[in-house]
Every structure is written in structure tokens, then in C-alpha cells.
Amino acid sequence: MYLGIDLGTSGVKVLLIDADQEVVGSASAHLDVSRPEHGWSEQEPADWIRATDEAIAALSAKHGKAVAAVKGIGLSGQMHGATLLDAGDEPLRPCILWNDTRSHREAAKLDADPRFRKITGNIVFPGFTAPKLAWVRNNEPEVFAKVRKVLLPKDYLRLWLTGEHISEMSDSAGTSWLDTGARKWSAELLATTHLDEGHMPALVEGTEQGGRLRDELASRWKLQQGVIVAGGAGDNAASACGMGTVKAGHAFVSLGTSGVLFAANDAYLPKPESAVHAFCHALPRTWHQMGVILSATDSLNWLAAVSGKQPAELTNALGEGLRKPTGVTFLPYLSGERTPHNDAVIRGSFTGLEHETDVPALTQAVLEGVAFAFRDSLQALREAGTTIGRVTAVGGGSRSHYWLKAIATALDVAVDIPADGDFGAAFGAARLGLIAAEKADPHHVLTAPSTAETIAPVAGVTAAYDDAYARYRALYPAIRGVS
Template sequence: MYLGIDLGTSGVKVLLMAPDQTVVASATSPLDVQRRQTGWSEQNPTDWISATEQAIEQLKADHAKALSAVKGIGLSGQMHGAVLLDRADRVLRPCILWNDTRSHVEAATLDADPRFRKITGNIVFPGFTAPKLVWVKKHEPAIFEATAKVLLPKDYLRLWLTGEHISEMSDAAGTSWLDVKHRTWSDVLLEATGLTRAHMPALVEGTQPAGMLRKELAERWGVSGPVTVAGGAGDNAASACGAGTVSAGAAFLSLGTSGVLFAATDRYLPNPESAVHTFCHALPGTWHQMGVILSATDSLNWLSGITGASAADLSAELGESLRAPSSVTFLPYLSGERTPHNDALIRGSFTGIEHATDRSRLTQAVMEGVAFAFRDNLEALRQAGTVLERVMAVGGGSRSPYWLKAIATALNLPVDVPEDSDRGTAFGAARLGLIAATGADPASVCTPPPIARTIEPERSLRDAFEEAYARFRKLYPAIRGVSS
């Protein structure tokens, strides 16, 4: 058996996978986000351990025999977070998360140094790890001085699982410290932020072994025999491994808390000016490009909280037949935006509201706004030299047929929906655990799932969606000066 552990923003998911890649069982445990100030987003790393233990205890209660047979563990997790540890591996402060924008000034300063884009192939976004450390150095100097190791979220779980300080290429690529082309830490960039290689974990490929499960945990979980922990992957690369998006030209669209349009490549193809991310993939010798929006299903969840109706009920109110866009337009910039604007201060808006605007119109506008933000990502990928012919939908929001129809029509691309909804981030992590434990060929393991259905663009509504997208594009520069 192989165990995938996915540390998300809203919870930890664990998944047991058989050698034939059948999903045996899964369990989840929720997490909360602390927002102490505007633009801040934090979690306590010890809560991740508690949530992981709770999820695994759920597996043990119902599937003790299967859990006892685990031979490999793969890790995936939310990217860019800064876990600061002292010399005794004690956590010095809450983890600053990926969607925390407090370090936008520090990010702009680092980005103005041409070495960062040249070496990393990326803009220094406020959500990345390096500007967070510069912010800590400026505002919490005693904590910065006490910092002996900087770990990414999933790698803090690895430290608990194995006792090792290790990371891997796909997650490290989102720190602004990695030489993405050569897949190694950059001493130049570390020095520019007051750090050295000694502050960083060792690096392996996502498919390689990266420690062994501690005996104490193996005994507690009833696991017999040695268990290899794989390098694993950042959440998007892990999703790609689960979806089989590992060869050049393959692409997926993740409709989760954040939104990602992800394309695998077999070459290093940086184009930071387009605000597209160019990162290492979890498989050796591969890279990927992606556009990122910060509030995808988060936008619908926000509306759910405002209206008191569940996100599922809001979606169900629209039915399954796609409507032409109304006069209401939503900009989904609830916590700033990455691609294509790289704007930490911009905030969301509704425009075009009138007396006839009801809850369903607001829901429709939110879904269309997220779809148009994905269209922005598609255009940015095209500028970066990546042309897509179709995408696979993954993530919780992909359960909404209406939303997928809106996205397919906004992108003017077919959207494939896989048969197995469990082939997500935790499944990709379990696949990496299998590869690391057995030495299996990554390409033969990370295959695409069968497709249940394909959602084609609604041709009769293409012109209406193009007009609405043009209106959407005009709104960002119109509100930028008054919302930030």
C-alpha cells in the first residue's frame, strides 16, 4: 500500500492507494486560517501535525490492515509558506501562507533586482517565500536572527515524519531562491535576502526517497516494515502527477481555493514578463508553466458566507443550462491577484448591479468572473509560448457542471472531466510514494485517468462571452486606482 498526504489550506487529506493504483480509502481533517490583519494569512504548523494524525487515525479505525501494509508515503502541500525553525527545530512564529500579501513591498524590491528573474525565471510575487523572510527580517528581527532552517509546509510534515530537513524541486521553485533551470539553490539569491544554503533543506527530485518513516510513528499507526517517504511535490505538481499531466502539451485546470492553469513542458521556458510561473515539475528533467488566480472557489465560498446559502446550493440554483452573461461583472480579486496583474493590493468588485439583480445573478457573475480570470491565464500562457488544445478539470469546483460550461466557453477549449474524482493532489502524492519506494518508471505510473465526459464550449454563446470578457478586461485598470 502507498499513502498520499496532502496538506492543503483548508484541511489535510490522506489517501491509501493499492499497488494497482486503486484508491482504497481516504480521510480528511479540517484546518483554519488566521487573518490577524488585512492581507495576512497564517497557520500554526503544529495544527498540521494534529490534523494529519486525526486523518490517519480515521484510516486506521476503518482500514487498519491496509494501513499496516504501507511501504511508501508521498507528500504534497500548499506552496510558498514560510515555516521558521530554531536550532532545536522549534517553530518560531506562525507560518506565513501562500495567499498572504503583507510582503508586497519587499517582493517589489527583490523583483527590481534583475538577478531574481534571470535565475528563477519568475517574477518575485508577494506570496513567494523569499520576500516573507525579508519582511520578517525588517519587522521581527529577533525571530529572523533565531531562524536556523526555513521549510515549506509539506516539508515541515516531513521533518515530523522522518526527522529530515529535505525538500524537492517543484516546491522549492516557488521560493524565489531556486535556480530553476539547474534545479539547485542559488547562493546569490540567498545572500541577497540575508540567508545561506545552511538555512535551506537538502534537495531531491519528487520521485526520489527523502527519508524513512520514524519507528515511533510506524508503531503508533500499526505499520510493519520500513516505509520510504518520497520527495513529493508542491500541490500543483502533485495534482499534475495525479492527473497524468507530465508530458509536454498536457494541461489541467484546477478549480480549488485558488485557481491554476497548468501545462507540462519538457524544457525550461521562462517568460516572467507575462506573470506566468515557470517551475520545476516533480519528475526529473521536466518543468511546467502555470497561471495562478488567488481566489477561485474561495470567491464562491465568500458569496456563500455573505448569502447564508451553501456553495453547492448556489451552484444548483443556476441549473445546468449555461446562460448568457448578464450586466453584472465580478472581479475575483479578494486577496489580490497573481497572473496576469501581479497586484497584491487590488481588491474584488461587482459592477452592473441593478434592482433586478438577485442571488442567482450574483452567483452567475462570480462563476463568470473566475472563468474570465482563467481566460487571462490562458492568454498569458500563450504569450509565454504555450498553446493549449484542451484542459482537464480537477479540484472541488469541477463538480459544478454550470461552472465548467462557463469556463469551457470563456476559454473556447474543450474541458475533460475524469471518471475518478479521487485522482487529485493526494493521489498524485501516493503515486510519488510508490515510485520512490519501488523505483518504478514515473511515466508508466503517472498516466492520465479515463475521461467520463467532455464539456465543449457553447458555440451559440461565444460572442456573448467574448463581449463580457472584454468588459471584464476593462474593469481592472478602471478600479485599480480606487481599490488599492
């Protein structure tokens, strides 16, 4: 048996698979996000441990015999979070999360140093880890003075699980401190934020061993001693491992809290000016590119909250057939935007409202706005040298066929829906646990699921979508100075 642990923003999910990669069971536990000030987003690291322990206990209660047979554990986690530890490995403050934008000034200053884009292959985004440390130094100097280790969220869980300070390439590529092409920490970039390699965890590949489970936890969970913990992956790379998106030309679109258009690459292809992320993949000698939008299903959830309806109720009201855009346009910049704008202060908007605009029209505009944000990412990936002919849909929003039709039409690519199953980040993490424990060939393990259905672009509304996208593109520069 092999266990995947996925530390998300809203909860921890654990998933158990057998040697044939069949899902045996899963469990989850909730997490809350604290927003003490505008643009801030934090979590207590202790809550990650509590939630993980709860989820594993729930899994053991249902599948105790199977859990006792676990040979490998894989980790996945929300990326970019700054978990700051003192000399005794105690957190110095709440973790600053990926969607926290307080460090936008520090990010702009670091990004103005040409070494960052040259070495990391990426813009320094406010959500990345390095500018958060610069913010802490500027605003909480007494905390910064005590920092002895900086860990990403899943690697804080690893510290609890194994007692070791270890990370891996895919997650570390989102810190703005990794030499992404060489797959190692950059002492030069660390020095610009008054840190050194001693503050960083050791690095392994995601498919390699990244520690062994502590005896205390093995005894508590009734596992065998010395269970291998794999390097694991950041959440998007872990999802790619779950989907088998590990070879050049393979891509997926993720409709989660944030949105991701992810393409695997067999070479390092940075183009930071396009605001595309060029990161290491979880496999050795493999990279990936992705466009990221910060509010995907979050946009629909926001509309649901203000309208007093459930998200599914909103999308179901649109029916099955894809409608032509109404003239109402939504910019999904509720928390700023990454690809292609790299703008932490821009905010969302509706335009084209009239007396006749009703809730379904607003829903339609929200779905189209997110689809057009993915089209922005597709354009950016193409500029960075990646060709995408089709994508596989994952994430909670992919349950809406209407939304997938909108995305297929906006991107003018086929969207594949995988056969029923759990192929997300927790599944990818479990697969990495299997690979590390058995020293298996990653490409033999990380296969793609079968396709249940393919959604093609809707030819009858393609021209209308092109016109609506042109309006969408014109709005960002128009509202930038007033939002």
C-alpha cells in the first residue's frame, strides 16, 4: 500500500492506493485561512499537523489493515508558502500563503534585479517565497533575525513526519531562489534576501527518497518502521503525476480555487517576460510550464456567495447548450493576477451591465471570464515555445460541462474528461510514494487515465467568443489605473 498526503489551502486529503494503483480509500480534514489584513492570507503550521493526523486517523478507522501495509508515503502541497522556523524548528509566525499579496513591492524590487529572471527563469511574483522573506525583514525584523530554516508547507509536514529538512525540485522552483535549469539552490539569489543555503532544506528529486517516517508516528498509526517518504511535489506537479502529464506535449487545465494551464516539457524553456512559470517537474530531467490565474472557481464561489445560491445551481441554470456572450464581461482578478499581467493590485470587474442583466447573465460572464483568462495563459505558453493541441480537465470546476465547453471554445482546443476516478494531487503523491519505495520506473507508473468524453470547441459560437475575448483583452489596460 502507498499513501498520498496532499496539503491544500482549504484542507488536507490523504489517499491510499494498492500496488495496482487502485484507490483503496481516502479521508480529509478541513483547514481555515486567516486574512488579518487586506491582501493577507495566512495559516498556522500546527493546523496542518492537526488536519493530517485527523485525516490519517479517519482513514485508519475505515481501512486499518490496509494502512498498516503502507510501504511508501508521498507528499503534495500548496506552493510558495513561507514557513519560518527558529533554531528549535518552532514556527516563528503564521505561514504566509501563496495567495498573499502583501509583498508586491518587495517582489517588484527583486524582479528588477536581472539575476532573478536569468537564474530562476521566472518573474518574481508577490506570491512567491523570496519576496515574503524580504517583507518579513522589512516589517518584522525581530522575526527575521530568528529565522534558521525556511520551509514550504508540505516540507513542514515532512519535518513532522521524518524529522528532516528536505524539499524537492518542483516546489522549490516556486521560491525564486532555485537555479531552475541546474536544479539547485542559488547562493547568489539567497544572498540578496540576506539568507544562505544553510537556511534552506536539502534537495532531492520528487521520485526519490526524502526521509523515513519517525518511529513514534509509525507506532501511533500502526505502520511498519522505516516507511519511506518520497520527495513528492508541489500541488500542480503532483496533479500532473496523478494525470500522467509527464511527457512533452501533454497538458491539463485545472479548475480549482486558482486556475492552471499546465504543460510538461522534456527541456528547460524559460520565458519569464510572458509571465509563464517555468518550473522543475517532479521527475528528474523534466520541467514544466504553466500559466496561472489566481481566481478560477473562487470567482464562481464569490458570485454564489453574493447571490445566495450554490455554484452548481448557478451553472445548471445556464442549461447544456453554450450561449453566445451577452456583452457583459467579467475580469476574474479578485486577488490580482499572475499570467500574463503579474499584477498584484488589479481587481476584478463587471462591464456591460444593463437593466436586463440577471443572475444567469452574470454567471455566464464569470465562466467566460475565467475561460478567457485561460486563453491568456495559452497565448503566453505559445510565446514560450509550447504547443498544446488538447488538454485534460481536472479540478472541482470541471464537473460543469458548460464551463468546459466555454474553455474548449475560448482556447479552440479539445478538452478531455478523464474516466471516473481520483487523479488529483493526492493520487499523484501516492504514486510518487510508490516509485520511491519500490525504485520503480516513473514512466511505467505515471500513466494517463482513459478518456471518458471529449468536449470540442462549439463552432457556432467561436466567432462570438473571439469578439468577446477582444473586449476582455481591452479592459485590463482600461481599468488598471482605477481598480
